[in-house]
Amino acid sequence: MKKYFIFISLLLTVSACSSAENIASNELEGIELELSINKLEYSPNDEIIATVKLTNHNDSPRTVYAPIPADAEEGISAVMAWKKGENQWQFLSPQNNQDISNIKERSFYDYVLVELDADETIEQEFSWNRELFNEENDENFKADSGEYMLSTFVVLDEIKTQEEYFEPKKQVISKINIKLK
Numbered sequence: 001m002k003k004y005f006i007f008i009s010l011l012l013t014v015s016a017c018s019s020a021e022n023i024a025s026n027e028l029e030g031i032e033l034e035l036s037i038n039k040l041e042y043s044p045n046d047e048i049i050a051t052v053k054l055t056n057h058n059d060s061p062r063t064v065y066a067p068i069p070a071d072a073e074e075g076i077s078a079v080m081a082w083k084k085g086e087n088q089w090q091f092l093s094p095q096n097n098q099d100i101s102n103i104k105e106r107s108f109y110d111y112v113l114v115e116l117d118a119d120e121t122i123e124q125e126f127s128w129n130r131e132l133f134n135e136e137n138d139e140n141f142k143a144d145s146g147e148y149m150l151s152t153f154v155v156l157d158e159i160k161t162q163e164e165y166f167e168p169k170k171q172v173i174s175k176i177n178i179k180l181k
Helices: 002-013
Strands: 017-019 023-028 031-037 048-056 062-067 078-083 088-091 103-107 111-116 121-128 131-134 139-142 146-155 171-180
Touching: 023 171, 031 146, 031 171, 048 078, 048 111, 048 146, 078 131
Parallel strands: 017 171
Antiparallel strands: 023 031, 031 048, 048 121, 062 111, 062 146, 078 088, 078 146, 088 131, 103 111, 131 139, 146 171
């Protein structure tokens, strides 16, 4: 799990569109990544579902890479939750990956290859079970009340080799702040 720390570090430090609303969107090189949720505050019994829309605004097909660990379910992007100010995070689980033909294959063990036709938009829902992973003690635990960030991202760089600490130069990131009561 420590190898995913680079992704988390990038998400925390890279400036991206963050919103006080239920929708955050960011675009790079004609690839738009939108993250939406139904509300910004969640009670203990509320289900937390994030919807990701990935759009190719170009007039030619594009390939993007979703940095998702091999032991996680494949999605059109990586979606994460983390507690603000803490080194506690979790990948969200995709809800409907069986019927998305754009998810092609794994590109090495940490990336999922996603192909988009010209002017195509695809959508997928992700759920968070309110669990977090604490990297310091290598344990999962239930998230408590507090401030969290949901983030989604894809890599636009062509990935030709698997490097342990690959830092993408081109990535699209969208973030939303939420509160657990």
